[in-house]
Each structure stands twice: as structure tokens, then as C-alpha cells.
Amino acid sequence: MKIEPLRSYDTPEYPTAEKFRSTDVLTKYIPRRWRYNKWVGKVLLFVVLTGLCSCSLEKGEESGRHTEPHHIAKTGSDTETHHTAETGSDTETAAKRNLVIPLFVHGEGRGSYGCVSIAPPVYLSEDEAAQVIRETALEYGLDFSDRGNVYGEELPYTNIFPGGDKEPGTYEGELPLDGYDAEKQIGFVYVSKNDVVSWHKQGEMMASVESYDMQGTAERLTRTLTDTAVFYDPGSDFNTFMELQNSAGENADWQELSEEYEAMEKARMLEDLRAQVVDFMEWLKGEGII
């Protein structure tokens, strides 16, 4: 090992204190945990009134339009709008909730392909899932009919082949939201089996057997996204198929058995998905957002 001076180093893309003070204002950014704390409120008021920090309300008004968005939301008319408030500082606070939304677990969220599979594959498509999620959310007053994107986050790569890393790293990129409520500024992503396959990190290893961890992938996504709920394909239960097969006996028609299994499992999976959404709505209620 030896001393190796760095010849150059890019200026980090976050401001120095001086730069921040000249272009932005602290009172725009109030952590959620502070909002209902009367002691913090008193200190903040004292700090602002005595000018002990760089908070200035006039400055806030001046600089309120410089905030870069976290999400870019596409409205129904396909025009891109910054969902952080360009309209004023009150709504801006709402835009910057930075909610870390937990994963609501209903269903194992796993599936496979190849010789390890002992039941026909059953998955919920993006459309089937989106319909249930939107309908359930609407019952609680959330309208996920807009679309949007999340960008610049640590999005998870997946691994679908046996023996590889369960968490094969992340990438910085753009993720389309599957639905977005522009008023509440909350979106959702549904992790389907196809998502798990398309986020697979290309490597040297290949196999004829694949496994899909929708729940695990969703869990990793929740760690990185804010203001975005992550739902996942609950996955089918092969035990149902085994039970059907046993009760049908040796002469059962494979095709019929598969169709019956698919219908039964789809109904259960849709219920599980709906339960994920209901849990999320109850969580939002608890947070005082709806």
C-alpha cells in the first residue's frame, strides 16, 4: 500500500452550507417526526424569530420553485409535471412527505419455472393487479389513475437462477410507477413475475431452472422508494394443486385440473393483493394522510 493522491475529484452534487443558505431555506424541509412535537415547534419558532439559522420566510418564497422533483408524474394528458409544488410552499410540504411505506405482506410471493415446479404456473398480470389496486384504493378516496416515474434511486437487480446472490446489487435508473394519485402525491408499483425477470442482473451464470421472488424484490424496493407503495404478486400455492390432484384421482384430466387450479388460485391471489392494498389504506389513515 502506498500514498496515492487523487488527481481530481468531482464536486459533490449536494451544496455546501454557504451555497444552501444563499439558494434555499431550511423551513421548507420539516421532518415528519418534528411536525407534531410541541417542543420542537417551540425551538423552531425561536430559531426562526431570532435568526439563529439560515431560515427566512421571504427567502423561502423566493426559492420555493427551485426544488427538484423526486417523482415526475405524468398526468392523464401525458404532459410531464413536477409533482413537487410549483404552486406554492404549502403544497410543497405535502409533496415532500418522504413517506417510507412498509411492505404489506399477504401471500408468499414466490414462483418458479423448470423441473423444480410441481404445479402449473399462475401469476397475476400487471393489468389484473392494477385493476384490483385501483378499485380498492378508490374505495378509500385515492385515485391512482395518473402515471409517473421514479428516478435516481437504488433500484434492485434480481437473480432468477439458483445459487446466485439473493440481493445482486442495485442500479440507478428510472422506474415507471403503475399508478399515481397526483393530489395526494402517492404512487404505487406492482412487482409482477415479469418485473422480477426483467430486472434480472445479466451475468455469466445461466440455468434451466428459474425462481422468482416477488415478495423479496418488493421488500427491497420499499427500502429505497419514498411516497410509493409497493405491492407484489402474492404467488400461487402448489399445495392447492396437490390437494386437487389427490382428490381427483388417477384418471383426472390434466387440462381440467390445471384450469380449476388456476381459477381457484387467481381468486385467492386477488384477495391477497386486495388485502395488501387495504392494509396500506389503513396505514395511510393511521398516518393521517387520508
Next chain:
Amino acid sequence: MHYTLHLTNRCNLACRYCYVKKGQSDMTAEMARRVVDMAAETGGHHGIVFFGGEPLLCWEQIEETVAYAEEIQRTGKCYFHFKITTNGLLLDESFLSYACRHDIFIALSHDGLGNDTERINPDGTGNRDKLEEIAKRLLSCKPYAPVMMTVTPGTLPRYADSVRYLYGLGFRYIICTMDYSAAWRESDLVILKRQYRKLATFYREMTLREEKFYLSPFEVKISTHIRSHNLRAERCELGKKQISVAPDGKIYPCVQLVGDPMFCIGDIWLGIDEEAREALYLLNEREKEGCERCAIRSRCNHYCACLNKSATGDITKVSPFLCAHERILVPIADGVAERLYRGRNALFIQKQYNDMFPLISLAEDKTVR
């Protein structure tokens, strides 16, 4: 100014990386009082830090010194705050209740999952199980007590897991330092990078969850960019902001230099030898060889005399491992800060840009408690 009293050089542990020159000397009560007087003579606000060896081996001495300082404080001439850094093994209910009554800040040293590899009892056995109980006891009285973890080549592979473990125990202020004096290898650097990446993810998660959380490697490096106009305020400046007093009354500019006659800058009876202190300060201020053209030298720990001394034996000579460490840590810390800033994370912005954050944080504790 902080006055660190090395109450004793005795210790009830035998950590493999310890830099203290062990012996059987204790500071007398008279000597400790003299240090308090030295501080009081200058007026203002001072910190009295009880250090060792293991300072809790001298509990009576701590009580006497605190009582004496509090007596002076009552006259209004000078104000003190107290801190103790302990390995915790003697941290019982009675000391904790005493510390709460007298508002003594307690920092616990604990090496996380790697604790029993390096931070061992004199008979070679570990003490992590015992420390778990002690940590719970400490945190129930002082929920934001910091924990200080030393990372060695042996414990490096579990660096990130150790931080998570300490967090799981309930610690929210985690101070990590590398054992720069150890024999680090090139292969360790790959592991180090991986560990810091894991820690960056953890740091980001905690910030997004708005957890009250301080992880020193990231906070310090992010701060070196944010406060780049005033970096001097962040540095110890060798003997100008804190001094260490050895059990024999000799004064040194840093805890890690105690006992080395080369770095003695006075004693408690004759006071600080300003000439010696200034000479050391100026020696340390000189740009280090090899660092002159480095693009991140203003954000690097290469100016830290005690780190250089412990790693290379010379305060002016930078350790190649320190250089490698900084080259790994700075971009990772910047990466996580950039992401949090890009998302305009409110807690990150308040923590890093609001000078009053500690005060607000204190107000928050009032409610939490």
C-alpha cells in the same frame, strides 16, 4: 476547551489494539483538582473528560472531581460539563444513577460483533454477553449514549453487521474508528469498500425512516464538504481545543500521545508550555508528504497527528492505509449524501445544514423521554 483526565493507566481489559501505556499509576485527587482549577482560571465553559485506562476503576476520584468542579460552578465563574469514556464492565446501577444526577455523559466502547476477537478480558475470554446487559442498562438511563467501535483487520468483514448489531442493541450514536496501527493488507481494501457500501445503504435507510441516528464515518465526511468553508472548526488542532493530562500530571495534546515525552507540552503545576505546544501545532500544520496535490486533502484525516503517530510512529507521516481508507470512504459518503439531497430528504437537510440541529434534537428528546 476539553480537559481529558487520564485518571489511571490501569485497565480491567486487555484489548489487542490498545495504545495506552499500561501501568499502575493513578492520578491523585489533588492533581485532578488542579486541572479543574486550570480550566476555571480561564473562565467560560469547559469539558472535563474522565479517561484511562479504565476510569471507572477510580470512581471515587470521579466523584471528588465532579463535586469540586460543581462547587466552582456555583460561583458562576466557570461552567463544566462532564464526560466519561468507559469499557462499561464496571458500569453498575449506582454509577448510572450518579451519572444521571450529575449529568455525566457516558460513552461506551464496544466493538460490536467482533468484540470478543480483539477487545478481550486479561484471561483472553470475551465479554460481549456481559456488555449486552450493560448496554441495556446504560441506554435505559441515557438513551442517546454514544458507542465507540474500533475496526481491526480481524473484525472488518463484520463492520456493517456490527453497526447494525449496535443499532439493534439500541445505540443511536455510533462512532467508528479504524485501528490504523494494525497491519492492513491490500485485500482488506476490497472488504472495506464492500462494508462501507453496506453501511451507506443502512445510513440511507435510517435517514429515510427519519430515525435519530448518527454514524460517524458518514456524518464526518459529509460534513467536510458541507462545511468546507470552515473546516478548521471541525479539527482538533493539536492541543488547542483539548489537552490530555496523564496520571503523573504531564500534559499532552492528544489522548493517543500520552506518555510519549516527545509530545509533552507542560504539566499541571507549571502549566502549558506555549512554545512547545505551538511548535507541535506548526509541525502538524505542514502539508504532509505525498498529499500536496491530492484533490480530497481538505476532507481527509491526514492532518490528525495521533492517527499518523499510531500508524507510522511519526505525526508528520501519513499511513498508506489511512490514504486508502479516505479514498474509499469519501466517494461513498458523497454518493449517499447526493441521493438524500436529490430526494430533498428533510431530516438529512436539517441534520446537515441546520446549525441548530443539536438544539432541536435535544428538544425532541425532551418529549421522547
